[in-house]
Amino acid sequence: QSVLTQPPSASGTPGQRVTVSCSGSSSNIGSRTVNWYQQLPGTAPKLIIYSSNQRPSGVPDRFSGSKSGTSASLAISGLQSEDEADYYCAAWDDSLNGRVVFGGGTKLTVL
Amino acid sequence: QLQLQESGPGLVKPSETLSLTCTVSGGSISSSNNNWGWIRQPPGEGLEWIGSIYYSGSTYYNPSLKSRVTISVDTSKNQFSLKLSSVTAADTAVYYCARNPCITCGMDVWGQGTTVTVSS
Secondary structure (H helix, E strand, O other), X not given: OOOEEOOOEEEEOOOOOEEEXXXXXXXXXXXXXXXXXXEOOOOOOEEXXXXXXXXXXXXXXXXXXXXXXXXXXXXXXXXXXXXXXXXXXXXXXXXXXXXEEEEOOEEEEEO | OOEEEEEOOOEEOOOOOEEEEEEXXXXXXXXXXXXXXXXXXXXXXXXXXXXEEEOOOOEEEXXXXXXXXXXXXXXOOOEEEEEEOOOOHHHOEEEEEEEEOOOOOOOOEEOOOEEEEEOO
């Protein structure tokens, strides 16, 4: 069972806006920033959002992140077929002497 | 541009020690403030952080694996390594190495991953 909670699946049609939620606690999301990763089938994860709402260079501005309290969200606007992937949230957790914790992942299907 | 490459045996016997190395190219492993980490992904499952090391040698480990994990750095070879002892079938996974610009930051550069199977 993952420390951060994500819905196992999400879906949308091309052009739509979809969001993926990530729920945590005061020892992680509540006091730390959130990072989001995209994992295309058979490839390594790719950082798409860091510090809760910042995009690395090269990541389209269709991807955005937000955080409120102990929850965070990833939004993808103008959904494209190539966005079909697994998405993971992650954060530093201050419990147990500190650790990186991940969500269980959300499989996004573009219908 | 910075690149990471994992290497090591693809098959390990139960109860033995899994050993992997991550070679960093296109930059120095000693460059400022970088942490270097290991993450794994069992077949069909999600990501699990194993641990991270600062170039100076300070380490952070996943509490659930801490008793079996050792991460070390060899600055002369621009490499860092993972050892996981007393492995079982549950340790079968794709193992990734990655860079964190800081321990609480996102992991912004990843290796391609290497599959390790634990089986006799």
